[in-house]
Amino acid sequence: MLNFKQWSAGMVLFTAAGVAMSVSAGDMPGKSLSPQVSDTGEITLPEDFRNRMAHLGSWFVPEGGAAGFHDVYAQPEAVEAYRETGKFPDGAVLVKELRSAEKADYTTGKNVQRATDNILQTFVMVKDSQNRFAESAQWGDGWGWALFKPGNAMNVSTDYKKDCLGCHTPAKDSDWVYVEGYPTLR
Numbered sequence: 001m002l003n004f005k006q007w008s009a010g011m012v013l014f015t016a017a018g019v020a021m022s023v024s025a026g027d028m029p030g031k032s033l034s035p036q037v038s039d040t041g042e043i044t045l046p047e048d049f050r051n052r053m054a055h056l057g058s059w060f061v062p063e064g065g066a067a068g069f070h071d072v073y074a075q076p077e078a079v080e081a082y083r084e085t086g087k088f089p090d091g092a093v094l095v096k097e098l099r100s101a102e103k104a105d106y107t108t109g110k111n112v113q114r115a116t117d118n119i120l121q122t123f124v125m126v127k128d129s130q131n132r133f134a135e136s137a138q139w140g141d142g143w144g145w146a147l148f149k150p151g152n153a154m155n156v157s158t159d160y161k162k163d164c165l166g167c168h169t170p171a172k173d174s175d176w177v178y179v180e181g182y183p184t185l186r
Contacts, residue, residue, distance in 0.1 A: 034091040034126050041133035043124055043146035043155050049095050054079045056094075056182035060101070060113060066167070069115035072096045072182060078127075082185050088175065092127040122148040123164070124155075125177070141165070141176060 036044050046053065053073035061067050074082075078092035088094070100118040103111045126144035133139035137159040138146065145160035157163040168176040179185055 033128060033132060034093055036093050036124065037126055037144060041136045041139055041144065043126055043138065043144050045122060045124060045146075045148050045153065046093060046095060049073050050097075053093075053095065054184055056184045059178075059181055062113075066098065068101045068120060069099045069113075070096055071099070071115070079184060088127045088177070090127050090129055094125040094127075094177065096123040098122070119150050121150070124148070137161070143176060 036046055038044075050073065052075075054076045056072040056074055056079070058072070059070040061070065073095045074088075075093055078088055078094075081087075081089040081092070098120045099115040100120055101113045102116050103113055106112045124144075124146040126146075127142065128139060128144055129142050131139070131142075133144065136144075138144060138155065138157055140160055143160075145157055145164040146155040147157040147163060148154075149156055165176075168178075171178045174180075
């Protein structure tokens with residue numbers, strides 16, 4: 001029978017082996033890339049992302065089809081990797097939640113804009129520099145791209161080049177991500 005010290009040492013070795021396996025598993029498609037990606041490349045919206053992910057920053061778009069507050073999140077380990085290398089690692093998940101805005105007068109000023117509880121849509125990007133899902137129209141240019149509408153758990157984007165890339169073209173030189181708006185990365 002193992003005592004606690006022997007058991008702990010064994011668990012450390014077992015855990016280290018598991019970490020080594022998960023790192024090398026990054027070369028395989030599917031769930032090894034990210035828990036948000038199926039073996040066939042379908043992207044899911046991370047559960048409870050507001051509580052589990054780091055808030056990178058927010059944008060406010062005053063008018064147009066994307067009007068409202070854009071809050072962007074990523075896993076803490078993706079943030080650390082970005083700070084160290086200036087790049088998002090494979091498997092990094094970025095979530096952008098678009099909420100409607102409302103004006104009100106506050107003691108801090110008149111016509112103050114605030115985000116509401118009304119979620120208009122949610123975007124998810126998953127970093128994939130190895131182009132694991134080249135046959136999918138939802139993957140390309142180093143990322144998997146997804147769009148979720150309220151009440152719909154399925155990705156409604158059918159072709160990232162038509163549905164997503166147009167908004168990201170100005171950020172092409174920073175790997176399609178508007179990093180200048182994310183102070184958490186610095």
